[in-house]
Amino acid sequence: MLSLDFLDDVRRMNKRQLYYQVLNFGMIVSSALMIWKGLMVITGSESPIVVVLSGSMEPAFHRGDLLFLTNRVEDPIRVGEIVVFRIEGREIPIVHRVLKIHEKQNGHIKFLTKGDNNAVDDRGLYKQGQHWLEKKDVVGRARGFYQENRSVKDRNCKLLIRSLHWDCDDPHE
Amino acid sequence: MAAAAAQGGRTGGGGGSSGAGGGSSCGTGSSRSGLLDKWKIDDKPVKIDKWDGSAVKNSLDDSAKKVLLEKYKYVENFGLIDGRLTICTISCFFAIVALIWDYMHPFPESKPVLALCVISYFVMMGILTIYTSYKEKSIFLVAHRKDPTGMDPDDIWQLSSSLKRFDDKYTLKLTFISGRTKQQREAEFTKSIAKFFDHSGTLVMDAYEPEISRLHDSLATERKIK
Numbered sequence A: 001m002l003s004l005d006f007l008d009d010v011r012r013m014n015k016r017q018l019y020y021q022v023l024n025f026g027m028i029v030s031s032a033l034m035i036w037k038g039l040m041v042i043t044g045s046e047s048p049i050v051v052v053l054s055g056s057m058e059p060a061f062h063r064g065d066l067l068f069l070t071n072r073v074e075d076p077i078r079v080g081e082i083v084v085f086r087i088e089g090r091e092i093p094i095v096h097r098v099l100k101i102h103e104k105q106n107g108h109i110k111f112l113t114k115g116d117n118n119a120v121d122d123r124g125l126y127k128q129g130q131h132w133l134e135k136k137d138v139v140g141r142a143r144g145f146y147q148e149n150r151s152v153k154d155r156n157c158k159l160l161i162r163s164l165h166w167d168c169d170d171p172h173e
Numbered sequence B: 001m002a003a004a005a006a007q008g009g010r011t012g013g014g015g016g017s018s019g020a021g022g023g024s025s026c027g028t029g030s031s032r033s034g035l036l037d038k039w040k041i042d043d044k045p046v047k048i049d050k051w052d053g054s055a056v057k058n059s060l061d062d063s064a065k066k067v068l069l070e071k072y073k074y075v076e077n078f079g080l081i082d083g084r085l086t087i088c089t090i091s092c093f094f095a096i097v098a099l100i101w102d103y104m105h106p107f108p109e110s111k112p113v114l115a116l117c118v119i120s121y122f123v124m125m126g127i128l129t130i131y132t133s134y135k136e137k138s139i140f141l142v143a144h145r146k147d148p149t150g151m152d153p154d155d156i157w158q159l160s161s162s163l164k165r166f167d168d169k170y171t172l173k174l175t176f177i178s179g180r181t182k183q184q185r186e187a188e189f190t191k192s193i194a195k196f197f198d199h200s201g202t203l204v205m206d207a208y209e210p211e212i213s214r215l216h217d218s219l220a221t222e223r224k225i226k
Helices: A005-012 A015-043 B002-029 B031-039 B053-071 B079-104 B111-136 B205-225
Strands: A049-051 A066-070 A082-085 A094-103 A109-114 A138-146 B139-145 B155-163 B169-177 B184-192
Touching (some): A015 A066, B053 B155, B053 B169, B079 B111, B079 B139, B169 B205
Antiparallel strands (some): A049 A066, B139 B155, B155 B169, B169 B184
């Protein structure tokens, strides 16, 4: 039999201690999972933290920034707000700004989006035959972001959580 | 003469082969327990990394446990440990339920169930913290001494220990709770771990065992005097 010295600690444990080690690992994983699910419940969004993947929202967001989202039913979507949405049939959510909204009396909304750094609106990205997005495509609205400090002098990460409440009159504040 | 020797050799060989046949049948019968015996290394001297505080504490605790259980033949009571394991298992169960439910019914239909599971999980975490802080404290062994006459309830021996981070002073506390009078007596010692380990990290039982025995006897003799 091979002398596996590094397994000595495991061999010396009885059943209960082994089970406790397994449980310990399970609890660490569960804690992370429960924090994530808790965030999902609190914010109402199915993905409360997303990463910006493309440069289509520069100079506001750069690739690699983290966005914190909420998706509350009470807050209506307004023009100028930054939404994260998912197009039907595509896995990856997109972060763009709302350009136009059609709203019915009963609160039903159709809206059009465009990236700040793009030349045209997103109709080219939508599904074949789809011209507007609806509430069900929305993953959440951006409420804060975390950006690595880009100055040469200071490379440490600084937390910049700013409330992103954009006025309709002045979207490029 | 050569033929006789050859014959003797053949019968000897025959006897040898029957012995081997008997030995192999024994082997297969107990091969599973043989593998388990090879896995368990209770007799091998304990060797750990002497700079790792938690490994040092665990090895000292386990050796103290071994001394009490083997030398004095006490019976270990798993009640405290089982309590902690149950709380942890229930917490993990809530987490698994949340995971599976969310997979079967995608968000947002699963919101109430998720909220319930998350809150229950953190409540269980709170219960676990209270349990380990107040009920379990740092006790790692609860052993019973069965009364030989069978009439009185068992005496309980409890071992608890502490070793501060980056410190070398190990404190071992032995508590004796009499079954009959429910009185509690305790004894402890604080020694540097350098007294029990040699330079390569092997625990020297010859130096450790007398300490445990001394603690135990000091409590046991008091009982006799009373």
